[in-house]
Amino acid sequence: MASLTITLVQTNIFWEDKNANIEMLQQKIDSIKEKTEIIILPEMFNTGFSMKPELFAEKMDGETVGWMKKIAALKKAIITGSLMIEEDGKYFNRLIWMLPTGDFGVYDKRHLFAFGDEDSHYTPGNKKLIASVKGWKINLQVCYDLRFPVWARQPADDLENHYDLLINVANWPEKRSVAWKTLLRARAIENQCFVAGVNRAGKDGKQISYNGGSTIIGPLGEIIYEKNAEEDIYTYTLEKEKISECRSHFPFWKDADRFRIAE
Numbered sequence: 001m002a003s004l005t006i007t008l009v010q011t012n013i014f015w016e017d018k019n020a021n022i023e024m025l026q027q028k029i030d031s032i033k034e035k036t037e038i039i040i041l042p043e044m045f046n047t048g049f050s051m052k053p054e055l056f057a058e059k060m061d062g063e064t065v066g067w068m069k070k071i072a073a074l075k076k077a078i079i080t081g082s083l084m085i086e087e088d089g090k091y092f093n094r095l096i097w098m099l100p101t102g103d104f105g106v107y108d109k110r111h112l113f114a115f116g117d118e119d120s121h122y123t124p125g126n127k128k129l130i131a132s133v134k135g136w137k138i139n140l141q142v143c144y145d146l147r148f149p150v151w152a153r154q155p156a157d158d159l160e161n162h163y164d165l166l167i168n169v170a171n172w173p174e175k176r177s178v179a180w181k182t183l184l185r186a187r188a189i190e191n192q193c194f195v196a197g198v199n200r201a202g203k204d205g206k207q208i209s210y211n212g213g214s215t216i217i218g219p220l221g222e223i224i225y226e227k228n229a230e231e232d233i234y235t236y237t238l239e240k241e242k243i244s245e246c247r248s249h250f251p252f253w254k255d256a257d258r259f260r261i262a263e
Helices: 018-030 063-075 143-147 174-191 241-249
Strands: 003-010 038-040 078-087 090-098 104-108 130-133 136-142 165-170 194-199 201-203 209-217 223-228 232-239
Touching: 003 018, 003 194, 003 209, 018 063, 038 165, 063 078, 063 090, 063 104, 078 165, 090 136, 104 136, 136 143, 143 165, 143 174, 165 174, 174 194, 174 209, 174 223, 209 232, 223 232, 232 241
Parallel strands: 003 038, 038 078, 136 165, 165 194
Antiparallel strands: 003 232, 078 090, 090 104, 130 136, 194 209, 201 209, 209 223
16 A cells, blocks of 8 residues: 655744745755655744734735745645635635645635634635545644544545545644644544644744644554654654554444534
8 A cells, every 4th residue: 555755844933034934944844855745834834823914914826835836846745834825805824735736725724713813813714625645635734623523523424535644734832732632642543544743843922832742643543753842854654554454453433423514
């Protein structure tokens, strides 16, 4: 079965300084020497978790999306992470899934963090993005989405459309790091899939601390990689046969509740 190599980039983010962040991330991505197929950046990787989209949001033909397109082509790898996007007079916390060809998919964060006033500045999305790479199906989510298991739940009656990897990009504060670690592990166990969570490190402009905790978790909930506090770049190859073994030996998915989310 096909393998899939992913690279997690856990980094500090310069507060509301797009040029500094792009330069910093350019250097980090250039330093990746291993062959990789997906490079994962944190949530709002070019600004930090800012509530000033009227100042920092870009159009889809803006500088940051253009940079992602250039880097994906040069590295011959998919680049993903979220940033502020303005479209039709609305602002979105939008994950970009940029392919080396220049084609891309988007996912607008569905669950906006009201505790941090995100819902007052951004418009929620209402559609999932399930990407396909080398026969892998990948569910893409942003930060606070992690707290809502129904949004991540595998379809109970459709094994063929089960996803294999859940990616969550985040700015998840250190104070709630126990929840971050616990929920990532829960999503892997209940959906019998790999999970890759990429969080930022350092402090933001509001003096909120982030402890990283970027991780890769296997379909039985086993911790494959976890990095706290420091910046780190980590590349790992996932093996799809581990998912097949897990689901065939422990077919818990057959007993799941049947439901659909109303849009």
